[in-house]
Amino acid sequence: MAFRTIIAFIRSEREARRVIGAARLIASSSERTHIIGLYTIPSPIVYADPTGFADTTLFEAHEQRHKENSQAIAALFKAKMAKGTISHEFRIVRSESSSPSAGVTQSALRADIIIAGQPDPDDPDSVNDVTDPLVMESGRPVLFVPYKTALPEKIDRVVVAFNGKREASRAAFDSLPLLLKAEGVDIVWVDPKKSIDPNVDIPGTPLSDALRRHGVNVNPHIIESHGESTDKILRRRIAENNASLFVMGAYSQSRLKEWVFGGVTSSIMADMPCLTLMSR
Structure with missing residues (x-):
């Protein structure tokens, strides 16, 4: 692929x-x-x-x-x-x-x-x-x-932001050609809602399983924010992993809400920590 x-x-x-x-x-x-x-x-x-x-x-x-x-x-x-x-x-x-x-x-x-x-x-x-x-x-x-950071020699570590919504799922699958070449892919879900599916023990598992069937070396991570912004948590994960690519769905909430209250999409667009793939 x-x-x-x-x-x-x-x-x-x-x-x-x-x-x-x-x-x-x-x-x-x-x-x-x-x-x-x-x-x-x-x-x-x-x-x-x-x-x-x-x-x-x-x-x-x-x-x-x-x-x-x-x-x-x-x-x-x-x-x-x-x-x-x-x-x-x-x-x-x-x-x-x-x-x-x-x-x-x-x-x-x-x-x-x-x-x-x-x-x-x-x-x-x-x-x-x-x-x-x-x-x-x-x-x-x-x-x-991004204009601030140098291009990586290869895309080996990837962080995928997931929130259970359509935009995030599409971004994950749109990035498959890159995920398949990566050494490791972390799917990060901050403050997931409790699943209504009794067969799902860990939120994000169905997506992880689907990507794994394609051959992606993927690991799901559930993070409780304890009041910290999702944006800060994702940036910290990107820095800790030394990720060369960040994948996210754009505007999972409306652009008006992003403009009024702020949001991850707007924040990342303004200050990109690494190569960033967005889909909607």
Whole structure:
């Protein structure tokens, strides 16, 4: 089992290095694996001048900037990928909205997984946050590459956050190609509700058993929070395991609740401790 078609969504030269590196990291050595480098040109927001006409200079500047950016990224992508034997191509597409994510979601219909960089506040071209629309609208798992931490040499230790909900279960199965290659996978469930199934002694056991049947070396862990936030508990587990990948379902509660009360998804998106795969 492997990801065969991988989209590497790239917005800047600075972001390109980590996104391309992550794509090569998860790509199978099989000749059937194909990496698509993708640059999207968002629709320009053009304002009218004092006479009521559209200011064409803004449009021209927008086009020139993205032309130069896309050409530089395409050259970097091709140079990096030429060092290996993985099949690849680079595409430049136009987004129907002012957000570049719209162009990605259309391309994602023909892919297994999307790789994208976590927004970097020090990189003007990748500072815009497109994490939400990628996860919510693409219909594909998204592997986010943090800007603070270095890429691991291999994905050997994985932490999977589980809460008994659909999003978490989907993320676990979406990440199977990576879980199968890992030396160890910990499924962590914080404060699980008591199961109504009398045949289930330990919460999370059915998921662990299902993954184990695929050949995943998995261990379930039940943790009582005693008032500590789930986010802190998961981060501590990731640090203790020196995990190279964190897997979670995105927005198991509504985005409004996350915005008002805070939540694990929002916290992880803002500060990613390692490579993070999200599904919804």
